């Protein structure tokens with residue numbers, strides 16, 4: 001057996017150290033902040049105000065990542081997590097918080113990023129719209145399959161081991177049934193061994209699974225949102241909490257109206273359709289060709305002939321088109337978690353939009369991008385949050401910027 005070096009032994013001992021700490025606020029990323037002996041701890045699955053015994057799992061620079069060994073005095077915000085897989089499954093990390101505390105933590109996460117990263121001293125309220133359903137809301141899922149161990153579910157926390165999940169309380173009923181049917185196939189030995197991942201999406205007409213298990217499963221699903229009919233599939237992005245989409249669209253577009261609007265990272269056209277009713281011409285830009293083919297069909301179905309789509313990265317499209325189109329009235333961007341890619345913000349500035357609406361699922365990258373926009377003659381008009389992802393630390397934010 002290989003002998004361990006001194007520093008390996010030290011690291012191992014350090015990892016096992018336990019400390020009694022009081023949790024302060026919840027940080028971006030969902031961990032609870034605590035301090036002990038001049039050290040900073042980030043404690044998983046904590047509630048603000050908890051007094052806990054925490055075990056240090058790993059040290060990265062000056063930060064100690066820890067898990068709770070024992071709750072010594074629970075926060076008033078702490079509740080019993082209802083899901084039996086909570087803590088092991090990597091899916092949810094907020095079930096220990098009462099719903100009101102989840103919402104408050106998310107508003108504070110946004111404020112924290114805006115202050116620390118964008119360096120905006122924003123003291124106003126950050127209104128957060130609650131999810132109409134805090135369970136059974138999730139209409140898209142990605143399940144992992146371990147054929148050898150006969151497991152189907154989600155990755156365990158911070159691991160690539162599959163947590164076998166018989167029931168998932170955040171899934172919409174159609175996906176819960178799809179998961180159950182997949183599990184039935186697994187029990188009967190009918191799931192392809194080499195298939196390690198399944199993706200599913202639900203709409204008004206049922207659920208679609210990829211790869212599918214039968215020929216007669218729908219390849220695409222549909223959803224009517226604010227009077228618009230959308231088609232989409234598992235291959236392209238579509239928002240997961242459909243009950244919140246009408247208020248999200250209204251907040252993202254507000255009273256915008258005019259000649260030209262640009263919908264960056266447009267997916268299957270969630271915002272492009274309502275924008276096409278308010279602007280003479282709309283450009284939708286998206287890197288995923290499958291999503292764009294749905295976006296084209298969706299505007300055609302709505303008989304909106306004023307939308308033009310491009311399959312391209314946003315940065316590249318802006319490089320080629322910004323100076324030709326500038327100035328424009330309205331830019332809406334809804335990038336993935338990584339935020340706008342390098343050069344995209346520069347390209348948006350080159351469009352010289354009158355107003356910008358930034359829809360974001362990651363407050364940290366939102367704040368990073370806002371910092372650049374605010375340093376270039378834009379000011380903050382409004383911030384609003386939407387709880388698209390109950391039981392997790394994730395939150396959707398809509399920020400409006402105006403010139404000057």
Ligand SMILES: C[S@@+](CC[C@H](N)C(=O)[O-])C[C@H]1O[C@@H](n2cnc3c(N)ncnc32)[C@H](O)[C@@H]1O
Pocket residue numbers: 236237238239265266267268269270271285286287288291312313314315334335336337341361
């Ligand atoms: C958060 S989703 C938003 C989609 C759409 N606005 C919606 O709400 O349904 C982000 C989208 O950006 C696309 N995307 C990711 N990186 C991109 C890039 N560099 N350029 C263009 N689109 C990109 C993804 O395929 C995805 O559809």
